[in-house]
Amino acid sequence: MLRYLIPAGVFAILIGFFFLGLGRDKETLPSPLIGKPAPAFELPSVEDPTQKISSQDFAGRMYVINVWGSWCVGCRQEHDALMQIAQRGEVPIVGLNWNDELALAQRWLRELGNPYVGNAFDAEGRVAIDWGVYGAPETFLVDANGEIIFKHVSPLTIEIWERDFVPLIRASKGSGT
Amino acid sequence: MKIVVALMLLTFAVSPIFAIDIERAFEDDAQQARYERLSRELRCLVCRSETIADSNATLASDLRRQLRELMAAGKSDEQIMQYMTDRYGDYVLYKPPLAARTWLLWAAPVLFVLGGGIAAVIVIRRKSHLPEEDPADPGLGAS
Structure with a gap:
């Protein structure tokens, strides 16, 4: 009896491993920055490169950082959703323009509309590295204490926004911070 | 060419x-x-x-x-x-890094070799206890 039970048991364990592996999201990497202070930045603005935009401008407020580039297909895909989210006015969206060319970034905002309160021009990708960015589009939620409380990788939709971001925004605003 | x-x-x-x-x-x-x-x-x-x-x-x-x-x-x-x-x-x-979360990952090769070795020893032991000729198989040349 045992000689049949052992291989059957090993087989069952293997199947169990494979089955768990099937449902796992292997694309999204967990960010070690969740719950940590958002990395500071000071970069030229895309809209007017003679002006600076810095994390200090948003100190004490909850805001969203959205990483995008004119080369990024997923960013084009989520752009409508960002426009709608900006309309709702729950929280300001700050753009982090990543490894892009200024003229292309400006044209993007002109042609597709600008959902951002401001755009930081990170041509060398240094700020993106500080934020642990590995693939645009990425969207971070920073609370009023300046801590990153959520990160979403891949194009945003209104459904994702309402499911993952809105409850956190409500909770954070409700607690008076 | x-x-x-x-x-x-x-x-x-x-x-x-x-x-x-x-x-x-x-x-x-x-x-x-x-x-x-x-x-x-x-x-x-x-x-x-x-x-x-x-x-x-x-x-x-x-x-x-x-x-x-x-x-x-x-x-x-x-x-x-x-x-x-x-x-x-x-x-x-x-x-x-070797951590509590990753011990299985690091131990897996050792566990696989050990498991395979134990299985091999059991099979070889059992086979060596069997009689030289299988009574159920008359073998070549038998008619």
């Missing part, structure tokens, strides 16, 4: 001559060797199965620049790896 020659020439297309990161980063040989070793221990997070030394993704070249700058600033290997994992997590390391 021409096709054969063309195919043979094609093999040169994958030669290391076309490596991604060919420019020397440091004058000093020891530093250069250290740079090459470290860039092979860091994962390119865009193209997951490549190190930052092998990848031509923008992120990989940005991370190589970061690595050069950290080395030039005199940071130790530990400090550099800490810098990377602070931003990207353990996944950026090609060699995962």
Whole structure:
């Protein structure tokens, strides 16, 4: 009896491993920055490169950082959703323009509309590295204490926004911070 | 014949001559060797199965620049790896750290060899106790 039970048991364990592996999201990497202070930045603005935009401008407020580039297909895909989210006015969206060319970034905002309160021009990708960015589009939620409380990788939709971001925004605003 | 020659020439297309990161980063040989070793221990997070030394993704070249700058600033290997994992997590390391979460990963090869060895010993022992000739099988030559 045992000689049949052992291989059957090993087989069952293997199947169990494979089955768990099937449902796992292997694309999204967990960010070690969740719950940590958002990395500071000071970069030229895309809209007017003679002006600076810095994390200090948003100190004490909850805001969203959205990483995008004119080369990024997923960013084009989520752009409508960002426009709608900006309309709702729950929280300001700050753009982090990543490894892009200024003229292309400006044209993007002109042609597709600008959902951002401001755009930081990170041509060398240094700020993106500080934020642990590995693939645009990425969207971070920073609370009023300046801590990153959520990160979403891949194009945003209104459904994702309402499911993952809105409850956190409500909770954070409700607690008076 | 021409096709054969063309195919043979094609093999040169994958030669290391076309490596991604060919420019020397440091004058000093020891530093250069250290740079090459470290860039092979860091994962390119865009193209997951490549190190930052092998990848031509923008992120990989940005991370190589970061690595050069950290080395030039005199940071130790530990400090550099800490810098990377602070931003990207353990996944950026090609060699995962030995921790409570990863013991099974590290122990797996040993466990597999042990399991296989035990199974082999059991089978060999049992077989060696069997009689030389299988009474159920008359064998060749029997009629």
